Structures are given as C-alpha cells and as structure tokens.
Amino acid sequence: xxxxxxLVWGLAELGEFxxxxxxxxxxxxxxxxxxQPFTLSHAYFGVGYLHLRQGDLHQAITxxxxxxxxCQSGDVPLLLPLIAAGLGYAYALSGRLPEALxxxxxxxxxxxxxxxxxxxxxxxxxxxxAYLLAGRLEDACQLAERALERTRDLKQxxxxxxxLRLRGEIAAQRTPPAVESAAAAYQRAIAxxxxxxxxxxxxxxxxxxxxxxxxxxxxxxxxAELSIAIHLxxxxxxxxxxxxxxxxxxxxxxx
Numbered sequence: 001x002x003x004x005x006x007l008v009w010g011l012a013e014l015g016e017f018x019x020x021x022x023x024x025x026x027x028x029x030x031x032x033x034x035x036q037p038f039t040l041s042h043a044y045f046g047v048g049y050l051h052l053r054q055g056d057l058h059q060a061i062t063x064x065x066x067x068x069x070x071c072q073s074g075d076v077p078l079l080l081p082l083i084a085a086g087l088g089y090a091y092a093l094s095g096r097l098p099e100a101l102x103x104x105x106x107x108x109x110x111x112x113x114x115x116x117x118x119x120x121x122x123x124x125x126x127x128x129x130a131y132l133l134a135g136r137l138e139d140a141c142q143l144a145e146r147a148l149e150r151t152r153d154l155k156q157x158x159x160x161x162x163x164l165r166l167r168g169e170i171a172a173q174r175t176p177p178a179v180e181s182a183a184a185a186y187q188r189a190i191a192x193x194x195x196x197x198x199x200x201x202x203x204x205x206x207x208x209x210x211x212x213x214x215x216x217x218x219x220x221x222x223x224a225e226l227s228i229a230i231h232l233x234x235x236x237x238x239x240x241x242x243x244x245x246x247x248x249x250x251x252x253x254x255x
Contacts (some may be wrong), residue, residue, distance in 0.1 A: 001030040001039055005046035011224050014052040015236040016201035020050045037074020041067050052090050053200050054252035060090040081111035085123035092130035093240075095180065100130050113132040117154065121147045132169055145239025157192050165205050172212045179216045183209060203232035207245050214235050214252050222252045 003104040004027035024047040031043035044067030051060035064087035070081040088104035091097070093158035103126040128143035147163035150156075164185045169181035186209040193201040210225030226249040233242045 001027050001034075002042055003019040004030070005042040005157070006045035009049050013200070014197050015049065015053075015203075015215070015232075015238075017054045017236060022133055024041050024050050037070050037076050038078075041070045041074070041076045041079045041083065043201055044070065045079050045086070048083065048090075049086050052086055053151070053235070055093075055238045057090050057094050057240065061087065061094065064090060070139060075116070077110075080118060081107045081123060082119050084110070085119075088130065089126040092126075092133055097130065097231065098135050101127075103132050119159075121151050121154075121156060121159045122162060124150075125159065125166050128166045129162075129169070132173065137170060137173060137200070140166065144170060158198060159190035161189045161196070161198060161201055163190065165201065165208065168212075172215070174210060177212060177215050182212050199232055199236060200238065203229050203236070203238065204241070206232065207241065207248075210245075210252075211248055214248065215255075219252055219255045223249065226252065 006022045006232045008020045008027060011017070011023065021205070024043075027043040027046055031039045034040075048060050048064035048067055051057070051063060064083055066104065067083045068080070068087055071083055079134065084103050088100045088107060091100035091103065103107035104123070107123050108120070108127050111123050124147045125145050128140045128147065131137075131140040131143065144163055144166040148167065150178045151160035151163055168182045168185035168189060171178040171185060190202055190205045190209075193199075193205065206225045208218050210222045210227075210229060213219075213222035213225060219223035226245055229245050229250060230242065233245060
C-alpha cells in the first residue's frame, strides 16, 4: 500500500493520471481492508494529490478531508501537514479562501515545527499561491523568495520549479506587470519541470507565460504559449484549467 501511495503522488506530478488512478484505487482498497489509520491516511494522501494535480477539485477535497479526519482521529501527525496543505490548496483553487488560508498556515507551521524538510517548501508555495489569490502580493512574494532560497540550498528542483512559477505569477500580477522578471521565472520553471517530466506544472507555466505576453501585447508569443498549455491540458485530461486557457487564446487571436 505504501509503495502504491507514494507512486501515485509521483505519477500525479508527471501527469500520468490514468495509471495513477489505477494504483490509487489499489492503495485505497488495501488500506480500507486493513482499517488502520496510518495506512488509510497514506492511501487518501496519494489519491487526494492525484485528483488535486488533475484539477478534479471536488474529488480532491472529498478524499483529502477524509484523510485529514483520519490523521486527526487516529493520531497520525506524520502526514497531517502534507494532507492539510493539499486540502487547503484545493480549497483555494475552489475559491474557498476563508477556509484555505488558516489550514495552509497551520500546515506550514506544523511542518516547520516537526522539521519535515522533505515537503515543507511545497506547503510554503501552496500558501504563497493562496495569498496571491487573496490579493496579498507582498505576503506571497516573501514566501516565494523563502521557498526559492531553501529549495536551492536543499537541491529540491521540483519544489524550486513550483517556487519559480509562484515568482512568475506574482511579477505578472503587479501593476504594471514586471514582464521581464515574470517571463524569466516562468521560463526557468518550465526548464526545470520539463527536465523532471512534471507536465502539469509545465502546462501551468506555459499558461501563465501566455497570459503575461497577452498583457504585454506580445500576441505571437502569447498564442504560442497558450497553445502549448492547451495541448498539455487536453493530453492529460485536465479540464479545470482548459476553458479559461481556451478563452484567453481566443481573445488573443482576435487582436
């Protein structure tokens, strides 16, 4: 079960959602047969993050809420920060910021207190993105820069890519947009994500870069980047982000 749960998380980051769903179902079946909190929490964590990365937020929230409840009632502190961070991020993407922010803040505090270095910076970047969605740019910026410094020190290239995307999003949302610094951050994130095979993150970065170029009136570059994002979202069956990206492309093509 443990091998399947961690494999599912890896498959989620690679965008291999079909295989991840199969392995996740196996993990949950084994865990629910055993009915042991430590085992159940791992199964729900893996499957919850799979749904989260694919953008099936309803299923992600359902599974991660179940996992959080198991951690709390079964006294499983090891996974509590990671599951809470995933759930908080799912809430944030769903527009439920009043629920998302305290949960993410708690997850970051708990991971730091327990010195859970392995995934601490992922929680930090998810909190940073939630702050950005809440319009708290400077708070988001502080977390992005902290995450970049620590992930580089620890050579956590996957998490560094997430932090770079966050830096790009922040720079793109400034008034006026900091086009050059945002583009540089997105491009570096794409290079890291591509090298690691992290296709969902690649898609998000191309979408962000395309949106940035559209703001800057660089229509040809915007079309190219948004088209790449759409191709990736379709190939991986990630419909949550697809409509807004297609709308953005249509608006650019009208220019």
